[in-house]
Amino acid sequence: MIFPQVQSYHDVGVGIGASVLIVCIYKLRSALYVRSCADIERTSKAPLKHVGDDGTITIWGFQKVHPVKGICDTSPFVARVECYLKLLSLDYTKDVSADLSENPRSKLPFANLYGTMVDDSGRILRAIQEHGKLDPKAGLTADQIAQGHLVQRLLTGSLYWVRYSLNFLTEKGQNGAMEGIKKNVPGFIFPIIRAMVLNSQIANLMGQGFGRMPLEDIIEFGKEDFRALSAVLGDRTFILGTKEATIYDTDAYAFLSHFMYDSTGASMDWMEAVKEELPNLVKYTDRMRLLLFPDLKTKAN
Numbered sequence: 001m002i003f004p005q006v007q008s009y010h011d012v013g014v015g016i017g018a019s020v021l022i023v024c025i026y027k028l029r030s031a032l033y034v035r036s037c038a039d040i041e042r043t044s045k046a047p048l049k050h051v052g053d054d055g056t057i058t059i060w061g062f063q064k065v066h067p068v069k070g071i072c073d074t075s076p077f078v079a080r081v082e083c084y085l086k087l088l089s090l091d092y093t094k095d096v097s098a099d100l101s102e103n104p105r106s107k108l109p110f111a112n113l114y115g116t117m118v119d120d121s122g123r124i125l126r127a128i129q130e131h132g133k134l135d136p137k138a139g140l141t142a143d144q145i146a147q148g149h150l151v152q153r154l155l156t157g158s159l160y161w162v163r164y165s166l167n168f169l170t171e172k173g174q175n176g177a178m179e180g181i182k183k184n185v186p187g188f189i190f191p192i193i194r195a196m197v198l199n200s201q202i203a204n205l206m207g208q209g210f211g212r213m214p215l216e217d218i219i220e221f222g223k224e225d226f227r228a229l230s231a232v233l234g235d236r237t238f239i240l241g242t243k244e245a246t247i248y249d250t251d252a253y254a255f256l257s258h259f260m261y262d263s264t265g266a267s268m269d270w271m272e273a274v275k276e277e278l279p280n281l282v283k284y285t286d287r288m289r290l291l292l293f294p295d296l297k298t299k300a301n
């Protein structure tokens with residue numbers, strides 16, 4: 001006979017043991033299984049599960065509302081879609097996926113665009129433009145288009161990885177990144193989930209290359225990116241010298257806003273020196289913030 005209290009401890013122990021066993025089996029399978037090129041190609045073209053309201057635009061991101069006003073989402077890739085929709089004054093709704101089961105590529109953002117399921121921020125932006133018969137390059141010179149392309153690549157291919165590194169290669173960044181997960185999983189299994197998530201993210205950084213660099217070098221990369229953006233901007237109102245904001249401005253804001261306004265996650269002490277050195281970039285980000293979030297202007301007044 002097992003007494004009730006002993007039985008409860010026994011049940012918890014069995015539950016923990018089963019969870020650990022499942023994780024071990026999963027990790028062993030992952031280590032031994034190599035996806036074929038055909039599998040990779042098939043997954044890349046697999047359709048998304050059809051969800052959401054076909055009568056409007058719905059975007060799936062990491063949170064419905066970011067805790068810092070003026071930032072759309074934890075992911076700048078989700079944010080770049082939202083910022084573009086705000087620039088176009090298009091209504092949309094936002095949802096959160098519990099497990100990314102809707103997307104065979106397990107990535108955010110994905111969207112329902114008036115009945116068409118699309119994923120990847122670049123593809124979503126192109127789908128929005130095609131639906132509205134919009135040409136993001138209309139009125140731009142060849143030099144401006146080339147500059148805009150380089151700005152986008154700097155943001156998505158370099159500056160993004162600086163922030164990613166700060167989130168997962170520093171203790172404060174790791175704690176901030178895991179805070180949301182900690183609130184939504186049982187306490188006894190959180191250390192296992194934490195280890196799995198962090199190992200996965202650090203492996204991504206190792207594969208990309210930033211994970212093999214000293215933190216001070218990564219921060220220096222970020223500073224160089226900011227200096228380049230500042231030089232491109234100069235004393236112009238918008239990044240390419242246009243009279244009105246373009247998709248290149250919403251992209252710039254989506255990435256810059258995380259560095260300029262969000263100190264809730266990774267340590268960004270070095271950004272204070274960047275702000276002092278590059279005041280035009282600070283003013284530009286503030287200007288875009290008020291353009292995309294006009295209610296902030298009202299509150300300030």
